[in-house]
Amino acid sequence: MLSNIERLVSVCSLDCPDTCSLIVEKIDEKIVKVTGNPEHPVTKGVICHKVRHTPDKVHHPDRLLYPLKRVGAKGEGTFKRISWEEAYAEIKEKFTAIIDEYGAEAILPYSFYGNMGVINTEGMDRRFFHRLGVSQLERSICNAAGSTGYVYTMGKSAGVDPEDTVHSKLIIIWGCNLLSTNMHQAMFLTEARKNGAKIVVIDVHENRTAKWGDWFIPILPGTDAALALGIMHILIEENLLDKAFIDAYTVGFEQLREQARDYTPEKVSALTGVSVEDIKKLARLYGTTTPSFIRIGNGLQHHDNGGMIVRAISCLPALTGQWAHLGGGAVKGNSSFSSFNSFLLERPDLMPQPAPRIINMNQLGRALLEIAEPPVKALFIYNCNPAQVAPEQTKVRNGLLRDDLFTVVHELFMTDTAKYADLVLPATSSFENLDLYSSYWHLYIMLNEPVLQPQGEAKSNFTLFKELAALMDFEEACFQDSEEDMIRQALDNPRNPHLLGITYEGLRQNKWLRAQTNQIAPAYQNPPTPSGKIELFSESLEQQGLSPLPAHVPLQDSKYPLRFVPGPNHQFLNTSLANLPKLQKLEGRPVIYLNVEDAQSRGIQNGDIVKIWNDRGSCRLFASVGQAVLPGVAVTQGLWWEDEELGYISVNTLTPDALSDIANGATFFSGTVEVEKA
Numbered sequence: 158m159l160s161n162i163e164r165l166v167s168v169c170s171l172d173c174p175d176t177c178s179l180i181v182e183k184i185d186e187k188i189v190k191v192t193g194n195p196e197h198p199v200t201k202g203v204i205c206h207k208v209r210h211t212p213d214k215v216h217h218p219d220r221l222l223y224p225l226k227r228v229g230a231k232g233e234g235t236f237k238r239i240s241w242e243e244a245y246a247e248i249k250e251k252f253t254a255i256i257d258e259y260g261a262e263a264i265l266p267y268s269f270y271g272n273m274g275v276i277n278t279e280g281m282d283r284r285f286f287h288r289l290g291v292s293q294l295e296r297s298i299c300n301a302a303g304s305t306g307y308v309y310t311m312g313k314s315a316g317v318d319p320e321d322t323v324h325s326k327l328i329i330i331w332g333c334n335l336l337s338t339n340m341h342q343a344m345f346l347t348e349a350r351k352n353g354a355k356i357v358v359i360d361v362h363e364n365r366t367a368k369w370g371d372w373f374i375p376i377l378p379g380t381d382a383a384l385a386l387g388i389m390h391i392l393i394e395e396n397l398l399d400k401a402f403i404d405a406y407t408v409g410f411e412q413l414r415e416q417a418r419d420y421t422p423e424k425v426s427a428l429t430g431v432s433v434e435d436i437k438k439l440a441r442l443y444g445t446t447t448p449s450f451i452r453i454g455n456g457l458q459h460h461d462n463g464g465m466i467v468r469a470i471s472c473l474p475a476l477t478g479q480w481a482h483l484g485g486g487a488v489k490g491n492s493s494f495s496s497f498n499s500f501l502l503e504r505p506d507l508m509p510q511p512a513p514r515i516i517n518m519n520q521l522g523r524a525l526l527e528i529a530e531p532p533v534k535a536l537f538i539y540n541c542n543p544a545q546v547a548p549e550q551t552k553v554r555n556g557l558l559r560d561d562l563f564t565v566v567h568e569l570f571m572t573d574t575a576k577y578a579d580l581v582l583p584a585t586s587s588f589e590n591l592d593l594y595s596s597y598w599h600l601y602i603m604l605n606e607p608v609l610q611p612q613g614e615a616k617s618n619f620t621l622f623k624e625l626a627a628l629m630d631f632e633e634a635c636f637q638d639s640e641e642d643m644i645r646q647a648l649d650n651p652r653n654p655h656l657l658g659i660t661y662e663g664l665r666q667n668k669w670l671r672a673q674t675n676q677i678a679p680a681y682q683n684p685p686t687p688s689g690k691i692e693l694f695s696e697s698l699e700q701q702g703l704s705p706l707p708a709h710v711p712l713q714d715s716k717y718p719l720r721f722v723p724g725p726n727h728q729f730l731n732t733s734l735a736n737l738p739k740l741q742k743l744e745g746r747p748v749i750y751l752n753v754e755d756a757q758s759r760g761i762q763n764g765d766i767v768k769i770w771n772d773r774g775s776c777r778l779f780a781s782v783g784q785a786v787l788p789g790v791a792v793t794q795g796l797w798w799e800d801e802e803l804g805y806i807s808v809n810t811l812t813p814d815a816l817s818d819i820a821n822g823a824t825f826f827s828g829t830v831e832v833e834k835a
């Protein structure tokens with residue numbers, strides 16, 4: 158029966174830098190196998206364990222296949238099947254009544270990148286909500302602080318082409334667990350290492366990546382700007398600078414010299430927990446190795462000082478002139494190579510004027526419980542699982558429990574969030590959609606054509622919002638667009654020369670095309686900063702009341718003795734895939750890493766169930782006692798759905814909803830906790 162197998166090309170839709178090209182094998186309308194596409198220049202035939210289990214996700218017995226209406230209490234998860242017509246009628250009735258009584262701002266859309274396809278995340282949905290005139294959502298839960306911090310220095314989100322990192326001789330992986338979160342970067346670095354490169358890992362946790370590197374430097378959370386300034390201090394002191402590069406391409410070096418003077422190795426050691434010897438060794442290694450490459454992760458910017466941390470690190474490559482060398486420089490993200498025409502896609506011009514208020518997604522609990530003018534009376538959630546991923550969970554869940562809140566959730570699964578919904582609408586998986594993908598790390602634009610029929614009565618985000626627009630009698634022509642029309646509009650972006658020549662036809666034929674880099678000056682030569690140079694001194698930051706120069710600002714919260722860093726894990730993708738038994742088994746148990754010193758003083762032993770708590774609430778996890786974290790630090794990995802022995806756990810019960818210094822980002826890792834034996 159081998160002849161029955163169909164082999165099709167698809168794109169991984171997960172929120173991950175690698176955006177892989179997939180080979181999907183299908184028998185009788187069922188996906189049976191998913192592997193990496195050997196022809197894709199970055200995927201190179203290799204995909205992660207998570208995505209090899211895609212068939213289990215797409216054909217999961219728990220997949221939502223029909224619209225559901227809540228019959229039990231909110232949060233309980235009891236629903237009855239209804240038709241799409243009934244669901245639509247209820248949405249229209251509720252939205253109309255809310256708009257009549259409170260105005261459209263009482264409706265809040267809440268979405269993120271559960272699917273990275275641009276048509277299904279920044280397309281018809283945005284048009285619909287703009288036209289409806291509802292509250293705007295500030296989507297800053299992920300990389301906002303760090304990416305913006307980087308842009309203050311470099312002008313845009315562009316750094317080293319990852320394919321060039323095979324040429325690097327010194328690699329610093331800084332606050333990035335890339336063996337789990339960006340495995341194809343690890344593949345390029347393995348090649349660099351074969352060519353003699355040394356790999357340094359700076360992290361608060363001796364995780365997979367730290368063990369894989371050549372030299373692990375443990376650091377105290379939220380102190381990386383101090384380390385970057387300490388490195389600058391030594392580079393300047395020992396004249397390990399590229400003066401010609403600094404003169405040609407940067408502004409503010411003299412002020413930076415003054416600023417760094419104060420960050421002596423002794424002072425930096427006291428702040429960071431890194432020894433004076435290691436600070437000197439690292440700075441000298443950095444000052445004498447070319448090309449060097451810094452992979453700046455997302456973890457180190459989930460702090461209330463996170464924007465400034467990335468801002469500080471992003472100044473380093475200019476000081477030693479790394480940008481001028483193949484494989485030299487840094488990457489926080491590379492999304493500007495593929496920036497699409499967001500105006501045509503999202504149509505912000507459909508919004509009423511003055512524009513509706515903006516609500517920050519990191520403060521959903523506050524929005525639901527505290528905002529009065531007008532109160533949030535309806536939530537429309539898609540591509541996102543806020544009852545797990547947003548900070549201050551107690552507030553979020555109390556908000557979701559409000560009887561007077563009308564909540565619609567569009568999902569593939571009955572997530573914790575969906576259990577609070579009045580209506581749950583079934584979503585297609587990306588394998589059922591036509592969509593356009595880009596990576597925020599590599600340089601390939603990719604087309605995803607459906608490989609499967611929509612399962613059950615599931616609808617894509619695109620279809621859902623197009624039908625909702627018709628339901629609300631929106632007559633603008635843009636609500637008639639097809640996915641193909643929108644892909645063409647997305648690619649038509651005169652402001653991004655890297656998209657020149659990339660067409661829908663070309664993508665249909667090739668499946669992916671590389672962003673153009675030939676004949677376009679590299680980012681360092683003429684960056685779109687106000688001065689047109691790499692800004693070591695930033696007037697724009699000063700105008701916002703922030704330090705114009707890189708600076709270390711201590712984390713705000715120090716109420717409890719342990720700094721709590723709850724990051725992602727290896728087998729799940731945020732909360733996605735965490736409901737696959739095979740992946741749960743591979744991941745093991747949800748643990749909290751504690752230093753022996755902290756465990757002993759609390760009578761905690763390896764494997765004990767511990768209660769972790771602060772003013773916000775508590776949760777229970779298994780203790781893992783050792784030297785994986787420094788004293789005073791507590792690390793967990795993964796956003797688990799449920800655990801039989803522990804009951805419901807959400808580490809985000811403990812995380813703060815304070816916003817970061819730059820760009821109102823999330824500060825998941827800046828909280829403090831106490832731990833005791835349960």
Ligand SMILES: Nc1nc2c(c(=O)[nH]1)N[C@H]1C(S)=C(S)[C@@H](COP(=O)(O)OP(=O)(O)OC[C@H]3O[C@@H](n4cnc5c(=O)[nH]c(N)nc54)[C@H](O)[C@@H]3O)O[C@H]1N2
Nearest residue numbers: 332333334338361378379454455456457725727729730731
């Ligand atoms: N397997 C897997 N892959 C994923 C995800 C997932 O959940 N699982 N999530 C995806 C998403 S949405 C994102 S944004 C990326 C995130 O992927 P990364 O960029 O790797 O970011 P994190 O894993 O959040 O954190 C990286 C590291 O930062 C460390 N860290 C925390 N605070 C500090 C600090 O103050 N200083 C330093 N030096 N290190 C610190 C953490 O210990 C962690 O090892 O991964 C994507 N890929």
Ligand SMILES: Nc1nc2c(c(=O)[nH]1)N[C@H]1C(S)=C(S)[C@@H](COP(=O)(O)OP(=O)(O)OC[C@H]3O[C@@H](n4cnc5c(=O)[nH]c(N)nc54)[C@H](O)[C@@H]3O)O[C@H]1N2
Nearest residue numbers: 269271272299539540541542546567584723724731732733
């Ligand atoms: N403690 C802690 N919290 C964190 C983080 C952390 O490191 N620590 N990381 C933060 C970061 S960086 C991020 S990016 C966020 C991620 O937070 P989320 O964006 O909420 O990510 P997921 O948990 O993967 O949830 C995405 C949901 O979208 C659904 N989905 C997938 N495709 C589609 C689709 O096409 N249509 C619809 N309607 N739904 C779809 C999936 O089934 C899934 O339930 O979490 C943040 N929360």
Ligand SMILES: [Mo]
Nearest residue numbers: 172298299300
């Ligand atoms: Mo993220």
